[in-house]
Amino acid sequence: xxxxxxxxxxxxxxxxxxxxxxxxxxxxxxxxxxxxxxxxxxxxxxxxxxxxxxxxxxxxxxxxxxxxxxxxxxxxxxxxxxxxxxxxxxxxxxxxxxxxxxxxxxxxxxxxxxxxxxxxxxxxxxxxxxxxxxxxxxxxxxxxxxxxxxxxxxxxxxxxxxxxxxxxxxxxxxxxxxxxxxxxxxxxxxxxxxxxxxxxxxxxxxxxxxxxxxxxxxxxxx
Amino acid sequence: xxxxxxxxxxxxxxxxxxxxxxxxxxxxxxxxxxxxxxxxxxxxxxxxxxxxxxxxxxxxxxxxxxxxxxxxxxxxxxxxxxxxxxxxxxxxxxxxxxxxxxxxxxxxxxxxxxxxxxxxxxxxxxxxxxxxxxxxxxxxxxxxxxxxxxxxxxxxxxxxxxxxxxxxxxxxxxxxxxxxxxxxxxxxxxxxxxxxxxxxxxxxxxxxxxxxxxxxxxxxxxxxxxxxxxxxxxxxxxxxxxxxxxxxxxxxxxxxxxxxxxxxxxxxxxxxxxxxxxxxxxxxxxxxxxxxxxxxxxxxxxxxxxxxxxxxxxxxxxxxxxxxxxxxxxxxxxxxxxxxxxxxxxxxxxxxxxxxxxxxxxxxxxxxxxxxxxxxxxxxxxxxxxxxxxxxxxxxxxxxxxxxxxxxxxxxxxxxxxxxxxxxxxxxxxxxxxxxxxxxxxxxxxxxxxxxxxxxxxxxxxxxxxxxxxxxxxxxxxxxxxxxxxxxxxxxxxxxxxxxxxxxxxxxxxxxxxxxxxxxxxxxxxxxx
Numbered sequence: 001x002x003x004x005x006x007x008x009x010x011x012x013x014x015x016x017x018x019x020x021x022x023x024x025x026x027x028x029x030x031x032x033x034x035x036x037x038x039x040x041x042x043x044x045x046x047x048x049x050x051x052x053x054x055x056x057x058x059x060x061x062x063x064x065x066x067x068x069x070x071x072x073x074x075x076x077x078x079x080x081x082x083x084x085x086x087x088x089x090x091x092x093x094x095x096x097x098x099x100x101x102x103x104x105x106x107x108x109x110x111x112x113x114x115x116x117x118x119x120x121x122x123x124x125x126x127x128x129x130x131x132x133x134x135x136x137x138x139x140x141x142x143x144x145x146x147x148x149x150x151x152x153x154x155x156x157x158x159x160x161x162x163x164x165x166x167x168x169x170x171x172x173x174x175x176x177x178x179x180x181x182x183x184x185x186x187x188x189x190x191x192x193x194x195x196x197x198x199x200x201x202x203x204x205x206x207x208x209x210x211x212x213x214x215x216x217x218x219x220x221x222x
Numbered sequence: 223x224x225x226x227x228x229x230x231x232x233x234x235x236x237x238x239x240x241x242x243x244x245x246x247x248x249x250x251x252x253x254x255x256x257x258x259x260x261x262x263x264x265x266x267x268x269x270x271x272x273x274x275x276x277x278x279x280x281x282x283x284x285x286x287x288x289x290x291x292x293x294x295x296x297x298x299x300x301x302x303x304x305x306x307x308x309x310x311x312x313x314x315x316x317x318x319x320x321x322x323x324x325x326x327x328x329x330x331x332x333x334x335x336x337x338x339x340x341x342x343x344x345x346x347x348x349x350x351x352x353x354x355x356x357x358x359x360x361x362x363x364x365x366x367x368x369x370x371x372x373x374x375x376x377x378x379x380x381x382x383x384x385x386x387x388x389x390x391x392x393x394x395x396x397x398x399x400x401x402x403x404x405x406x407x408x409x410x411x412x413x414x415x416x417x418x419x420x421x422x423x424x425x426x427x428x429x430x431x432x433x434x435x436x437x438x439x440x441x442x443x444x445x446x447x448x449x450x451x452x453x454x455x456x457x458x459x460x461x462x463x464x465x466x467x468x469x470x471x472x473x474x475x476x477x478x479x480x481x482x483x484x485x486x487x488x489x490x491x492x493x494x495x496x497x498x499x500x501x502x503x504x505x506x507x508x509x510x511x512x513x514x515x516x517x518x519x520x521x522x523x524x525x526x527x528x529x530x531x532x533x534x535x536x537x538x539x540x541x542x543x544x545x546x547x548x549x550x551x552x553x554x555x556x557x558x559x560x561x562x563x564x565x566x567x568x569x570x571x572x573x574x575x576x577x578x579x580x581x582x583x584x585x586x587x588x589x590x591x592x593x594x595x596x597x598x599x600x601x602x603x604x605x606x607x608x609x610x611x612x613x614x615x616x617x618x619x620x621x622x623x624x625x626x627x628x629x630x631x632x633x634x635x636x637x638x639x640x641x642x643x644x645x646x647x648x649x650x651x652x653x654x655x656x657x658x659x660x661x662x663x664x665x666x667x668x669x670x671x672x673x674x675x676x677x678x679x680x681x682x683x684x685x686x687x688x689x690x691x692x693x694x695x696x697x698x699x700x701x702x703x704x705x706x707x708x709x710x711x712x713x714x715x716x717x718x719x720x721x722x723x724x725x726x727x728x729x730x731x732x733x734x735x736x737x738x739x740x741x742x743x744x745x746x747x748x749x750x751x
Contacts, residue, residue: 119449123421140410142405144236156399163406170410174417178430182365186409189372193402196379200398203383216392219473 140165238294279313300362303730309578408457414450439507478587507738518559525552568637604677620669
């Protein structure tokens, strides 16, 4: 019995998952940022593969936008903020240990595959969607998990960006691209939200003298 | 998929031009504020833009009344009666907020809370905020709607972080993170809907259009619609402040500058509820009544319950008003879940009534807290003695928002409860009544003390303020009272009768709700097993 040949789609989907886990296993924020950059690079390549498989030229534009905005501009913006912020960025302990994080993330991947199998049981998916949809949902869940498992405010931004990457892949693989107008709108929203969070981050560090989520709790109903 | 230019050149009918000018006005206003200097000029530009938008919106609504809908650019923009009912409060409250901003922000400026640059940034962002909200009811394409709603988040975060104090920064961070995560859920849902629709639609280009989805509702894959609606409800429910995704709302709405709080609570929440209801209509067509209705009722009741618990023990006036917004969004959600003509009609009236009463309350509380120098309700006492006009307006707003007859909110709440009992939802309706009574008691306790209490202690806190107030500050005070008086007139009038135009629109909308659910769906609740 011959083993199935690994093809381009499977390989790239696996590469993206590996890139995502590469973020989860690290501790310091700068490592997270480089992990995110690596993930975005792989995502841009995956997007180009989708463009190649489906023959829709707009997807190539989305791939280029991913490369420029997510792999170059956004990490640069966040890096600049961290340089301005004094004090240590990387020594907070996450709420959930790294070892547990990896195991939970693995479960989230399994859950994503199950969810896609369940939801699309009655509909016919093409091979692009079949390969990437579970990965996209896994990215979404892992991003959510990353946001709640870390103490540092900066990590929440990266968690948000991982979610955004999952969302982007989900859209591209299921619908083979929205209209370009909407795609550009979504990219603009992401870019502006990163810029605003950069401003907010430096204000938080100035005002609260800390980036620890646990210390930023002024507003309460008593 | 296509990015054709032909529909972009063709603005279609005169109503298409109206949509275009309405959207362009605040955009041009925001851009012109990049060069215009001087406090008076900035205020005037914003006020004129808001006024033009309001006039434009009225013209559009009368077009919709005459022709049933208005569209432009090959159905990218599409305004039907439902959109019109949501558009009117945006334009109207946008105008009164711009008017109120002049007095409120001038005061903050005089007190050195903000500088020239922040003042200009405030008015720029206010214009952009109105622009992004206007985009929601006029867009047919749900992708554009999503982009617009995400943009409302971003620009309102900018408005909340205008004050550089700790609370405002924390609130804007929470709001940015929670709303963005929520909206990513919503986009998943929209993509699911789009996918389900593109499998059955005749025209792939318009598969993202709501009109197209509603048309194909019965043919959509129920498995996908079910998960899609859940994603949409979580996503836009976060933005609408439905419990349990509401945690950002009391912080953001209470820390924002007061005119912005009025817009956030009074109309932005409507936009999110509106999008949920659009999808509710589509999923009723695919899954039958019960699935999405039940979800709406449950989330609504939970929201009202959370609000009831928080309002009673609240100490901060603006936080209390924020929780009251959660309550009213919950009531609207329950009403739409009850469905039927009365439920939908009552829910729509409630959207409008809440949009009138909540800004009045925020304005009144903003002016009161500026006079007393505090947001703590314990220190605001005897408003009716120190400022009779403000006291009367605060009382009218407070009675109205708590659902006291003969004011407008009583009418819509009565209709909603009637529809609940009429449709056999006894448990939900009884729980809702009990919670509303609790909220009424809590609200009255706070409002009566603020309006009629003994003012002595608190006036000592800022004696200079009240003396200065009575002499030189009177013009600014009148400017603050005017927008409240306008709202109060509407609140009283709408308590006695519903204008014919709004009645017609609401009846039309209930037909839109019925268009997908009138016939028994082949894939009723539960779907094919």
